[in-house]
Amino acid sequence: MSDSKRGGPDRNVPFRNPGWAGNTGEYELSEAEVRGEEYVGIRSKDGGHPSISTTMPYILDEKSPDAPLFEGEYRERLDKIRSRYPDLRGALIPVLNLAQEIRGHLTSETMKEVAAELELSDAYVRGVATFYTMYNKAPVGRFLIQVCTNISCNLCGGDEVLAAFLKHAGVEMGETTDDGLFTITEVECLAACGFPTAVQINSRYYENVQPEDVPALLDRLREEGA
Amino acid sequence: MADSGTKTERVTLTIDGREVSVEKGTTILEAAEALGNRIPHYCYHPGLSAPAQCRLCLVEVEGAPKLQASCITTAQDGQVVHTQSDDALRQRKGVLEFYLANHPLDCPICDQSGECKLQDYVFAEGRKHGRNREPKRVFGRDDFGGDILFYGDRCVMCTRCVRFMNEAAQDPLLTVVERGNRSVIDTFFDEGLEGSPYAGNIVDICPVGALVSKDFLHKARAWDLDHTPSICPNCSQGCNIDLHTRDNRVHRLKPRPNLDVNQYWMCDYGRHRYDWMNRTDRLEAPMIEREDSRVATGWAEALEALTARLEEVGDRPVRAIASPFSSNEELAALRLLVNALGGGEIHFRSPRTDEEIPLPSFPKLTRRKDLAPNVKGAEFLGMARVGDDDATGGLEGLEGFDGILLVVGDALPDCAPDFGSDAALHIHLGSYTSRATEAAHFRLPIATHAEQEGTFTNFEGRVQRFWPGLEAPGAARPGWLVLAALAAHLEGTAVPQRAEEMFLKAGELTPHFQGITYQDLGTRGALANEPVALPGA
Amino acid sequence: MGYPYSHEKETVVLSRGFGDPATRTLARWKEMGGYTALEKALNLPYEEVIEEVKSSGLRGRGGAGFPTGVKWSFMPQEKKGPHYLCCNADESEPGTFKDRELMRWTPHQVIEGCLIAAHAIRAEHVYIYCRGEFFEATQVLARAVEEAYEAGLIGKNILGTGVDIELTVVAGAGAYICGEETALMNSLEGRRGLPRVKPPFPAAIGAFGQPTTINNVETLCAVPHIINRGGAWYREQGTEKSPGTKLFCVSGHVRRPGNYELPLGFPMMELINDVCGGLRPGRTLKAVIPGGSSVPIMNAEECASCTLDYEGVIECGSMLGCASVIVMDDSTNIVKQVRRMVDFYAHESCGQCTPCREGTQWLSRILVRIENGKGTEEDLDTLLELGDQMTGTTICVLSDSAAAPVASSIEKFRDDYLALIRRGERVGAA
Structure with missing residues (x-):
């Protein structure tokens, strides 16, 4: 597709990455540098310092729908989370995040366990869990691919990127591929409007994604998932 | 001087050109109601918190940059409010249009039709014709368990039900799930409201037909129902209620606000026990003894025969069995008659349970242990409870009793057909046919509380009036009238003509009721005089 | 310094360290x-x-x-x-x-x-x-x-x-x-x-x-x-009423999108044409949303003299918001983009206030119909009136935000709507 058809970054740069916008402008940055992987390091499951115990990822590649929620390191993290709020209710969202991190999605049983842990009613927890779109109410694939189609990405071809993902993964929107690898959905603005089209895959952002980048991106994920 | 500190501060404001003075802290909506000016609203309910989310009570307040939600805007001194200004009407009309965007037009099959606040408000202030041409959102119907059905499409998202369960019942079984246009009220998946003892109130406070009672489903149209103020007869709490009747049947009970007794609520136990008011196995004509059988007669003949028999049997010991389901008037008339016959003990049997069911936000509202409405009234009139908690037994002392036996209101379900057969004269005043009353020499049909005017005295001694919502069948008459007529005949005094007069006579019998008139009771009732030690108690 | 592009006209205060991984560390930050x-x-x-x-x-x-x-x-x-x-x-x-x-x-x-x-x-x-x-x-x-x-x-x-x-x-x-x-x-x-x-x-x-x-x-x-x-x-930076520098988030149809730190009061056209490298070749400016999707849309004439400070943008019929400049060239179908924004608000409405809960979805459905060539001119009046009914009637301003692009786009790009309505054409057929 020619430039005149789409907006977005200047296409005349020599190499354009599909993924992290580190060298699509004037900078020469590796993916790890953009993502800050070295600086962040590997965080332990107990959540690290209590002040940041609420920030762990909650969309992981590996999901264990039947794993216990509040045991071992996760119990430690739960206690840290609770210590940061003046009441138990405050801990609800980080604890739901923790539950989804382990199990991949929130079932009624999981909501009940969270409710019991935080002394809230089951219905209340369901009300909160269904308010927020990042909570999966049904199992999702190993990779949850969310394509921004909101205005800035849309102007630059977000709809086409979404269509490319669906086409190359061979799946309908919101559904999971037969191999359980990919679930593809539309997402509202990811706040990466300067790098259209923005795509979130599990907890990572992929920026500047164009329809023609999609096959390689899916291959890369397949490799990671193998 | 000491008073000035406790005096409530008042503010004066002008609403639609009329001045009104209200307590400081009152909202504009409440101040307008004080003037009789109803501002449309859904989410506001006087017994719950106000989230101001229905956006229907918007009014113009001079000096405010935009319309204000009157349910949360407190009245200020000198404030000038316009509820009917062009701007207020235009904006409310707009908000109402949004309510109809997805609301189904199923009024012909909706139970709420006729008492629906969406119908009312749209009729009063809405657009004549809807503009929505888009397909409507469909949620369908959901069984919430217990007596409650939920029609999601009719819901206006006022969240009164959620707040009732959270704040009043403190049994947070309801929530709003999802968000935005997909928001819907729900329980925790398939776990319903079953067993939550006050859940029925959410049907009452639902301003539309989203929450409906299965018991009432498709039974009657709201506009066909007559509403009669009454008192719930199912425990000694004395919740103020309305009987909703049609074709001489009670179709449902609804709570009637009384901040001192039940606020705006009633329990499901009381709400669902009204079938007995519709029983058809009624005594409908006075039955008198003729030779070995009983024959139906008119009242004149019956009373004539009865007074003749009383004279015939002469002075004998008198024993009476009363009922805590009888009114104060009926019980007092019984006491009058027993006194006129030379005095005697009056016992009553009353169902009791060990369990109290309080409403957590207002524990004074409790489904009481006494499962009858007028235990206190009977006690005030010197009657003693006998028997077991299931209202049986306790009558063993009457075996072989050969005096005058009076039974009022107790159908003696546990007694044999020959009960009282040794009595010289056995008079039964009741509402229902019963085998145990067959031996009575006189069986006189009396009205139930739903069929007459009267008062009950609740657990704390509050005397509250009720009004007749049904017509008594056949020749059934208020028990107090029959008993008082007999007493008057024996004493040679005038027969009280109205329940109110009978109540004044009750005041002569017990200091608890002394000097209290129906006027004092009004529609909200009043506490009886300070209890004094009962003789022999 | 802007990221992923920078420009000499920037005044770098907050963006010092953008694009430099070392800045993240405490040690480097202290050195700075x-x-x-x-x-x-x-x-x-x-x-x-x-x-x-x-x-x-x-x-x-x-x-x-x-x-x-x-x-x-x-x-x-x-x-x-x-x-x-x-x-x-x-x-x-x-x-x-x-x-x-x-x-x-x-x-x-x-x-x-x-x-x-x-x-x-x-x-x-x-x-x-x-x-x-x-x-x-x-x-x-x-x-x-x-x-x-x-x-x-x-x-x-x-x-x-x-x-x-x-x-x-x-x-x-x-x-x-x-x-x-x-x-x-x-x-x-x-x-x-x-x-x-x-x-x-x-x-x-x-x-x-x-x-x-x-x-x-x-x-x-x-x-x-x-x-x-x-x-x-x-x-010393910015204007009297809007002092200081601001990160301008430029997205859409410009050659060099991204963040640029500029003093408030910076001319909009200079931002688009100079700092951001202008539009793609052969394209002309059609519309700009200067402050994120919640503010009224501006047409090219309004942009011409607009300065990017709180007051300057208001004078030109919109609001600075969070200085998120979304640039649209003449290839843009305004109706589709407005519909996309309204869909967003419908998706994100919390649902407590009725005008917002019902209104956002209603607007979206009408816009979809227009986009699909099944609209009428009457729909435009309905959209404007519904937008008015959604403005100032709710607890927060999400409702107002959803109405703003609809009302402003009908006012300024009515022809885009009429073209779809009159020709009964679907978006993309043009």
């Missing part, structure tokens, strides 16, 4: 003068900190533009219980992508700003509420918080000044509305993210029922610079 402002501020009485920020004229960068120092001064004079500071890092306004850059390139700048503000409002606990999707940026920030705790910059007796401030980074879970300050507090408290009725304002009853101030990430990032260099210095 980091945390000197914190030390200075903590040794000042809190009133003086507020005065300095007041004198700078700094206005809230989250969209409303309320003077920051004034907001801080609303906190109760007499402290009866805990005070809280919330840093609003729930950046989700379509077109806005500045806070994520601040967090992932200069996390210590965010932390330092938070700590100074916490001191100014006497808060013992700072909550940085990060958008849930920002997992990567949040991890960078979290690491920086860990470093700062280890270095005694957060916690008890910070830098030996006797001031105690705790800081917690929390992640949301996907809800645009939680960027509204009262919804953010509800979310922080573990509730559905419903905006609260005001009054009471957060400074009286905020998070967990305590006095609370909520500031945007970019606002707080400006604070250390103001403390270090003075309010008067800050006023």
Whole structure:
């Protein structure tokens, strides 16, 4: 597709990455540098310092729908989370995040366990869990691919990127591929409007994604998932 | 001087050109109601918190940059409010249009039709014709368990039900799930409201037909129902209620606000026990003894025969069995008659349970242990409870009793057909046919509380009036009238003509009721005089 | 310095370190003068900190533009219980992508700003509420918080000044509305993210029922610079009423999209044509949304003389919002983009107020019909009236925000609508 058809970054740069916008402008940055992987390091499951115990990822590649929620390191993290709020209710969202991190999605049983842990009613927890779109109410694939189609990405071809993902993964929107690898959905603005089209895959952002980048991106994920 | 500190501060404001003075802290909506000016609203309910989310009570307040939600805007001194200004009407009309965007037009099959606040408000202030041409959102119907059905499409998202369960019942079984246009009220998946003892109130406070009672489903149209103020007869709490009747049947009970007794609520136990008011196995004509059988007669003949028999049997010991389901008037008339016959003990049997069911936000509202409405009234009139908690037994002392036996209101379900057969004269005043009353020499049909005017005295001694919502069948008459007529005949005094007069006579019998008139009771009732030690108690 | 492009016309204050991974570390940040402002501020009485920020004229960068120092001064004079500071890092306004850059390139700048503000409002606990999707940026920030705790910059007796401030980074879970300050507090408290009725304002009853101030990430990032260099210095940039520099998030049909730090009052066309490298060859400017999707859309004529400060944009018929400039050239189908924005609001409406819950969906359905060539001219009147009915009638302004692009686009691009209506053509057929 020619430039005149789409907006977005200047296409005349020599190499354009599909993924992290580190060298699509004037900078020469590796993916790890953009993502800050070295600086962040590997965080332990107990959540690290209590002040940041609420920030762990909650969309992981590996999901264990039947794993216990509040045991071992996760119990430690739960206690840290609770210590940061003046009441138990405050801990609800980080604890739901923790539950989804382990199990991949929130079932009624999981909501009940969270409710019991935080002394809230089951219905209340369901009300909160269904308010927020990042909570999966049904199992999702190993990779949850969310394509921004909101205005800035849309102007630059977000709809086409979404269509490319669906086409190359061979799946309908919101559904999971037969191999359980990919679930593809539309997402509202990811706040990466300067790098259209923005795509979130599990907890990572992929920026500047164009329809023609999609096959390689899916291959890369397949490799990671193998 | 000491008073000035406790005096409530008042503010004066002008609403639609009329001045009104209200307590400081009152909202504009409440101040307008004080003037009789109803501002449309859904989410506001006087017994719950106000989230101001229905956006229907918007009014113009001079000096405010935009319309204000009157349910949360407190009245200020000198404030000038316009509820009917062009701007207020235009904006409310707009908000109402949004309510109809997805609301189904199923009024012909909706139970709420006729008492629906969406119908009312749209009729009063809405657009004549809807503009929505888009397909409507469909949620369908959901069984919430217990007596409650939920029609999601009719819901206006006022969240009164959620707040009732959270704040009043403190049994947070309801929530709003999802968000935005997909928001819907729900329980925790398939776990319903079953067993939550006050859940029925959410049907009452639902301003539309989203929450409906299965018991009432498709039974009657709201506009066909007559509403009669009454008192719930199912425990000694004395919740103020309305009987909703049609074709001489009670179709449902609804709570009637009384901040001192039940606020705006009633329990499901009381709400669902009204079938007995519709029983058809009624005594409908006075039955008198003729030779070995009983024959139906008119009242004149019956009373004539009865007074003749009383004279015939002469002075004998008198024993009476009363009922805590009888009114104060009926019980007092019984006491009058027993006194006129030379005095005697009056016992009553009353169902009791060990369990109290309080409403957590207002524990004074409790489904009481006494499962009858007028235990206190009977006690005030010197009657003693006998028997077991299931209202049986306790009558063993009457075996072989050969005096005058009076039974009022107790159908003696546990007694044999020959009960009282040794009595010289056995008079039964009741509402229902019963085998145990067959031996009575006189069986006189009396009205139930739903069929007459009267008062009950609740657990704390509050005397509250009720009004007749049904017509008594056949020749059934208020028990107090029959008993008082007999007493008057024996004493040679005038027969009280109205329940109110009978109540004044009750005041002569017990200091608890002394000097209290129906006027004092009004529609909200009043506490009886300070209890004094009962003789022999 | 802008990212991923920079420009010589930029005035680099907040964006110092963008695109340089080393800036994230505490060591490098300190070399760059980091945390000197914190030390200075903590040794000042809190009133003086507020005065300095007041004198700078700094206005809230989250969209409303309320003077920051004034907001801080609303906190109760007499402290009866805990005070809280919330840093609003729930950046989700379509077109806005500045806070994520601040967090992932200069996390210590965010932390330092938070700590100074916490001191100014006497808060013992700072909550940085990060958008849930920002997992990567949040991890960078979290690491920086860990470093700062280890270095005694957060916690008890910070830098030996006797001031105690705790800081917690929390992640949301996907809800645009939680960027509204009262919804953010509800979310922080573990509730559905419903905006609260005001009054009471957060400074009286905020998070967990305590006095609370909520500031945007970019606002707080400006604070250390103001403390270090003075309010008067800050006023040297920008205009009299809109002082200072601002990150401009430019997206859409420009050759060099991204963040650029410029003084407020910068001419819009200079931003688009010069700083951002202009439109694609052969294209002409059709429309600009200057402040994120919630503000009225501008046509090319309005853009011509527009300066990018709070007042300048209002004069030209829109609002600066969070300075998220979405540029659309003549290839844009306005109806489709407006419909996409309205879909967004319908998706993100919290659902408590009826005009918003029902109105956003209704607008969307009409727009879809028009987009599919099944609209009527009457629909345009209905859209305008529904928009009016949605404006000023709800608890928060999401409803107004959904109505704004509809009303402004019908007013300014009526022909785009009429073309679809009259020709009965679907979008994309042209």
